[in-house]
Structure formats: structure tokens, C-alpha cells
Amino acid sequence: MSFASLGLSTPLLDAITEQGYSTPTPIQAQAIPAVVSGKDVMAAAQTGTGKTAGFTLPLLEKLSKGERARPNQVRALILTPTRELAAQVAESVETYGKNLPLRSVVVFGGVKINPQMMNLRKGADVLIATPGRLLDLYSQNAVHFKQLEVLVLDEADRMLDMGFINDIRKILALLPKQRQNLMFSATFSDDIRKLAKGLVNDPIEISVSPRNTTAESVTQWVAPVDKNRKAALLIQLIKEQQWFQVLVFTKTKHGANKLTKQLDSAGIKAAAIHGNKSQGARTRALAEFKRSDIQVLVATDIAARGLDIDQLPQVVNFELPNVAEDYVHRIGRTGRAGSSGQAISLVCADEFKLLAAIERLTNQLITRKAINGYEPVNPLPESRLSNKPVRPKKPKKPKVPHRDGQRSGENARGHKPVRP
8 A cells, every 4th residue: 555545645745755655554544544534533553653644644635725724723723732742743744744835833831922922823724732832822812713624632642641631621612613523642541532532523433453552563571679779770771781772761750850860970871851841951852862962861751742763772661650551652662663672661569550550451461580689679579460450469668768759649730649
């Protein structure tokens, strides 16, 4: 199958060829004709399978045939949960739409709003936005939706998981009822799928891989280790294995900053990327990481959404995520587009429940590799696959309480839980 057979015009085909692509991925092969035909679409595919092009290409095809956007009007709205993902989608729109007379604008928080208001004065055939900044712009009369034809929710599961559902409902109330709706995501939990189906009209549902599975191109393994020795083990692995480009995940912003300092102290150039960093700092850190100017990028789940790094060889879970589905998203950063990669998780006894939840979700036991000199004092219980909740053995209390200031209960918006 070729892109030409999917109903795309010559300007788009030329842009695709220029990027070196000749054959559509499975998600693109199914989504592009469905979107071009005007149907609502709800699609799930693993990270790295080309789903962004799966909606940007047919969207540009449709918009190329209509009336251009009038001042402050928007013809297609793409909502994303994070700034990084908004920037990535905007880059895709620019890349594939370079031969078309279409205008695109990207808006998100963390930067001044006035330049964004100025960009919207001429109208936007495609507007890529995060929900909060879009509502801010609407409240200042900078954007209108009378011309809106298509709404796209990208990474819809993450958007709803992050608590954007109220913002999304506010935005939906502002849009014309007659519109095409597209929802693209890496995974859908049952609750999110039910909620998502209420936002689209009789959608074509596309799933190109089993739900909540991990890519076969990613080698996964667990290193059992005590919590207070994780940083030392990570430093040893990076140096001994000669890892020159590593994406490391932590639960919290504080944890990301702390680990970055520890890596720097060990002579490993690292940078942190999270919600407290300015957009300029996040953009610089990502650019330096892509250029290999820094060796390790330490990220929280929120900030890492939308990171698109070609042939990233290693992903490390310094801490396991509280939500099992996030593990699939994390390790999807490596092993993309057919390349191989490995995902290493440093797991302490306290995280056994999280590990068990991940193994149940993916329906596979993750290989364990004990690292000489780092065998945990508090052993990690053995895993077993079961439909019943796994009750781990209660780990022994360490002689000296470990205090690292991490806010493990911090939610996606950075609020601390109420302590009893």
C-alpha cells in the first residue's frame, strides 16, 4: 500500500516523500481514509507508530479544499495535554503542509500570551493548543470558532487522566455542533474509552495493536535495588554500559531535580524537564538531548508527553509510575519505528504493587536481573500473573528511615495530598 492510494493530493505526497516515507504505518493506513471521508474517528495505537501523521495528513487534505480561515477564526482545532506535544504536532503540521496555502498557529501556556493573540488575528486553518491557554485566549476575544470544521483530541487518555475533562467540556460548549471529531491516543483504559465515546458521534474505532501491550522491539528488564541505592546503580549502569543517550523517568519534579544533581556530580551531563521549568528551559534541554550535548534527560510523566526522539536507545524507570498505563507510554519512547531499544526499571520492595499492576496490565512477567553489589536488603517479592489483586509480602522496615523529600503522592497538577 502507498500513500497515494489513501486519497492524498500531490502537495502532501511530495512532502511525505521529502521526509523519506514511502509506506504508511498500520494506523495511518486505516485512519487516513476514515478521516478524509468525514467520519468521526477514535483510534488507539502504540507510541511511535505514526499516529500524529495519521491525523495531520488527512486533516490537511480536507482543509486544502475549503475556504481559508478568516481573522481570529479557526477551521481545525487540535487539543493536546502538554506544551511539548503541542510543539511536536505543530512541527508535523508545518512539515506536511509546507506545499499547501494553509496557516497554522500553536498556543500553550508558560510563554507570553500577547504574541499568540497577534498570530491569531490573521486566523488559523489549524490551531494546535493546550486547553488552559485556549480558554484564556477565548476569554480575551482572540479566537472564535464559527468556521470550525474539525476537532482533534490528541493523547486523549492523558488529557482526561490529567484532569482536563472540565476544560474540554467548556471548549466543546463553544464549538459548532456540526463538526468532525477525531480522538487519537496510545492507550485507552475502560473508563476513559467510555468517556471518550461520549465526546464523538458514532465513531469508527481503530486499534492497530492489542490494548495496553508493549512494543516487541523493546527489551524490558527489572533491576531489584533498595531505594537509597538507585542513583548509584543508575550511575554505574550508564558508565559501564556506555549509555550515551538515556531518558530517565521520575515521579516528581523534586525527584527529577535531585537525580539531575546526582548525575552531574558523578560527571554525567544531565538536565531535568518538568512542569516547574520554563518553556524556554524545557525546549533547550530537549534540543541539547537530541543533539547529544547532554547524556541524560530526567523527566516527569507530564513533561515527557510529546517527546519525539529518533532512535532513543534507553529508557530508565528510576521510579515506577502510580498508573500502570503510564509504563506503556514511558517505554514507548524507545524502540520506535522498527528500531530496537531497552527499558530498564529500578524497582525497590516498596514498589512491588506497582510492578505487579504493570505486569497484569501487559500480561507479561518482566525479566529480573540482579546487579552484583546492588542486591537489595529488602528483597523484591516474586511476581505472578493473576486476575486477582496481588498482595505483596510486607517489606522489612529499614533500620534508618530513608528521607529524600519526594512527594510520591503528588498529583498531575502538583498538589500535595492531605496527610492524616
